[in-house]
Amino acid sequence: MANVTTSSVAGVVAGKNPLVYSASSPYTIFLFQAVLILAFCQILHWPLKKIRQPRVIAEVIAGIILGPTVMGRIPGFSAMCFPQASKQGLSLVANIGIILFLFIVGLEVDLKYIKKNLTAAVSVGIINMAIPFAIGCGIAKALYNHYKEEDQDVSFTTQMVFIAVAMCITAFPVLVRILIELNLIGDLVGTIVLSSGIINDLTGWILLALVVTLANADNGIQTLYILLLAVAWFFVLLYPVKYLFTLYLRRWTNDLTSGQPSPLLMILIISMVFTSAFYTDIIGVHPIFGAFMVGVIIPRDNGYVIRITEKLEDLIYILMIPIYFAVVGLSVDLTKLNKGIDWAFCIAVIALAMSGKIMGGFIGAKLNGFCWRDSLTVGVLMSCKGIVEIIVLNVGLNAKIISERVYSMFVVMAVVTTFLTTPLTMWVYPPKYRKGTSNWSDDKKGKEGENEEMLSETTTKLSIASLDRFGFSGVLLLLKKIDAISNLMLLLKDLEKDRPGANIFAIHLREFTSRTSHLLEASSAGDSSKNEQEYADSISILSIVKAFSTMLDINFLAKSLLSPINSFMVSVNDQVTGPGNFLLTSASPSGLFQASTEGDFEMYKQVLEECKCHVGVLIPNTTKFSEGTKTIRLIFNQDDRLSSSDLLALHLVHRFALVHPDIHVYVRSTASRNKEFEHQFEEYLESSREDVFLHISYFKTLSDIMEKKEEEFGGSLFVVSNEFMEDHLEDMVRHGQSKEFDTLVVRAK
Template sequence: MPQIAKSWSFRLSLLLVLPLILASTALAANAPKAEGPSEALFLIQVIILVVVGRLLGEAMVRIGQPSIMGQIIGGILLGPSVFGLIWPDMQLSLFPTDVAQKSMTNAVGQLGILFLLLLAGMETDLGLAIRLRRAAAGVSLTGIAIPFALGFTLGELIPADYIPDPDKRLVTALFLGTALSISSVKIVASVVREMDFMRRNIGQLIVASAIIDDTVGWVIIAVTFSLAEKGAVDLPTLARSVIGTLAFMAFSFTIGRRIVFEIIRWTNDRFKSDLPVLSAIIAIMGGMAIITDLIGVHTVLGAFVAGILVGESPILTRQIDMQLRALTTALFMPVFFGLTGLQTDLSVLSDMPTLIFAGVVILIASLGKFGGAFAAAKIGGYSRAEALALGCGMNARGSTEVIVATIGLSVGVLDERLFSVIVAMAVITTMAMPPTLRWALKRLPMREDEKSRLEREKFEETSYMSRFERILLAGDRSESSDLAARIAGHFAALRKMPISVLDVTGNPEDEEQVEKSDERAAKMVEAVNRAATRVVENAEGEADVKAADIHVTVRSKEGKLIDLLGEDSEKGHDLLFAGVEPTAARGGGFDKRLTEMSTAFAGTTAIISSRGTMPKDGKALKILVPISGTTRSTRAAEFAAVLAKAANCEIAALYITEPQAARSRPRLSDVTDVHREAFKKIDEIAGFYELEIEKIVQSSGSPELSILKRARLKGFNLIVMGVSRREGDRLSYGTIADTLLESSDRSIVFIETE
């Protein structure tokens, strides 16, 4: 018994049986009081669906399958197919057919559909689909057209007793064609990511094709749903649905994109209560779902498009994304997929004609999808191994087909038999996809261009700059403030980082000064936009640098500066550009105001000080970054590389050796090895940003003097220095930084890198 108790299967069985025992007890206690729908029973149903779905989902993950398969299988086990056969009275008591009682769980399930589509949209990488649009569109459209045509033909030919309403045969055929033709981007992406093929060429093509599949699929579903409501092809209704869908999509991806971003930004910045952005996202999803319902298409299209726009919001923090994902994964997914399983009666497959029909559906779905994707890949010039992987990867339905089947059942164009067949097809094709794709991907050799790109993308994953999401620019319209605005503009354009501008002058309690403060902030916004626009113009049409990605707003000064900085760091600002004067205090060290600002801001601070040699807008920067081989200096070099890339200017890395240290080494090569290792990191940064970084080695007993001498000798006008804050009440970054602050005639950026 102890050995059995240790096994996973025993523990799983015990955990699956326990909720049913508890439910039985609760039902027995509640039975005499039950009149109408029971809230207690509703809670029991939700808890059981969540627990069973989670446990079986865990089991599926452990054997290499998507977790939603466990949730669907859990519902099937709890439904008439298994639990209903073993203990029919208990199954009916636990999940009664009473309309009022079912409507309670169905409401959660309907919300689950919207949240699932919202999450699917947020996971949709439009940039990837656009970048691979030609190949992906060919694979996707061919992969949709062939199985859709086969499914539609099958729907037109099947006997009338398979169709709940023979007068709606056309719509039933459309639903069947749709269910057989669309891949689930969530399943596809999760398997490709698990295989570590997300950044490989074929992996990106598989995911991009699935994204187009999903997007086109939901448009087809939306139009098909409008036909299902009429029961036949009604040209005015069809025209309204098609035109309305196209208009909705056009508006959403132009003006709507900006509106969604502004709603999220305004909510994030203005509200002080918990989780305001999450509420805003739910409201956006609901509003867009209602709009699609009003134009005669299904609400799922609105939720999916809302998810795409929310996912593209530049200030959607990882924390907000995780909160929404947690709510959907923990509650809505197991309830929705569990209810889907409950509605699936696999006993219909005991009828031989139905079983044969189900086999035909699975065969058509698999061969049609595989064949379409394989053919498109070969036509596109891909190798046989790549085409094979692509065909295997696209043959996963999962959540998409389940939602299609649920919609078809709800509008009466599918009966429980057809519904069960489609769900069985979705389960089988989805469970077959991971092992077949793994087999196909292992056969693919690594190309040289892939290897080079993967190295660059690996750098991006671990890069210092990738950790930052949003900049707060704090300035006072001084020369240092103008330089900070210019630098911020470079980051806004190249790194697509949203920027909030805060004027730090004036008394926040004086209305007249607050008004002038907002005017000064508006001028800083102009400076940021001017610099960012120049970066876009100089990029010469590079796909990754677009004017649409520049987001600069004014942060209203409503309260004390120290409080504002603390609030802003809590609102997602993680990088502070402080451009104020005086930078240095009269008695030495940094000005007291900078000490207060750096202390109040919880993120990383970059102090920017403009000195006499700083060129004005439109003139070239020339950057010098001192390095020492430490993580601190390497991070500063990456910061400087972003500026150099954006400004298209010269940049040099200066490594300073101390003569005394060099003499103490037994061999000269020991000294050179140290700076070679440091320069190796610089080469990685230069390779990623496609820069030529000059590497200089200089021997000096005084690093700060050596930095200034080199800057003056070669005409560098901006020094970027990585620093770490020292303990104490007064802001200090160490002797070298403090000395440069007081004596430098070159502009300096002190970036905290530790």
């Protein structure tokens, strides 16, 4: 019978130190290490995300802090928290995580996306790699002579190629996150950077595979055999395996149709990943290459790769990747860079890596006809290193291609270049210089007729007398929640009564959360083959709008828009084709109080303050779906001078009067009744239809309206200007909830 001591069972109760590594229960210290790593990563990421820095920077810095550079200098810290024997468990989880991560990176590589911009993608991608590659070859000789260690059995050629690869690589996963964070996915520059980044990514992994092969082979013949075996395996995966896998999906499963991988298929896919990783490892190439190859061959139909990513990404990104970077950081010892020449090399590596990538991107973009600002932006974005650079460096360190000091220098370079990418891009390429690739209604420009030409200017030049020539050049419907769809669609039907078959462009706004599944969806948003799937991807909101539009005879165009919530108006404004557009959206009544947790208040403010066209925000309180008539109530803030928003509100009421002839107008005034003023908008409103019932009254405070006992407000629609609503927001919302009327807040551009 095995001898089991009381302390080994009772643990801390019996006085056992849980941080002492035990081969029989290695998970005990692993659990402590995992929590420590995750806590450090989260603490560091909190301030960095305020300045739009990717999570990878916090994770690498956390690893460096926990390593010998900072915390490791505390006596006994490394021996207690990260004993040498426990690092095997961390390394195992980290390496499984990085294998699965490279599989997800492979899923991100959309070869069809390259074909859309093939010439620019190839030229920018290759030139952007060639210049820093040449610079890397130049500095490699100095690094090899100065830092080659005695036990480092590696040829200069191998190290030269490795350093050149480390200098020229671009971190595609981090790059896409930065593009989305800066709202550049739909921009012309963003499109070229994405397609060039894929070329750069593929070329970089091929070159790295070559370097690892050179390091693992004893002679040239072995190198050739390893390369041939790797290439042959890729073609086996690309053709017979991909064909059979796709055939199985189409013929015997419903996965591609539904876009949802079944548990059985997930088992098959993970088995393919591990089998391919095992093969590339045993032939002398790193296992990450096998995982990457499998990711490339997975069918992309109907958002299938997005659903696969959703099932895997949380465990990988929340647990495994931070542990991987902690292991990386534990190998970084900046205290070894204790000479002036070390930091001179470090600064030189950073400067050459940045300048080489920027120069390469600039030249490549200029050759494709880009202006200097766009070309410079392409170069800055392509200089991003991030997570891929760290993986490359770790592969080189484990293969003993580079020394620990060179490794530490390049890790610092990766962190600095990634950190600088976002602020440099914002400085070089601010929003006012950006160019979208296309707009939803380009074909509608100039087709609205002479009566709407005024919309090319702001409404400040309008008067009541000229409102008969006022109109909208396009209507956009901004959706965030499902609650108010019926109210918005009925409002649109009334608004477009005199224009049957009018085009409405619906935008479903969703928050980009840095999830890789969101990243994949955003980077493929321009693919027309995925339009049908967008309804399902948008939680069926757009499909519900489509059903309503069919019932109400409204032509429907739609787009699902992923955007960081703190800058969503930049993305929305990209869809606006001119100041004459009218953007209609809704806000929850309960969410408009500043103390609310629903977040509608900030969105409400941003839409009214930052939108580049006319705006209407519906605050719904009626819940019944009814196409009957309702009372329209218009509030004017003053009678002696109408603002542009007042005039816009009057125009909307004029259009509503075609369906709802019962119009009540409330005018704030301290003077006597203004007969001329009343006659002007009486004449204007009655021009919509002859049987309009118009009632005009004056008030001093909002309570004068709301406390009228003879008025029945239930089911009414109040139309008010933004200026009036600024002073009465909470009062109007509370009255709307208690008396059950809707409010439409308008702001003219």
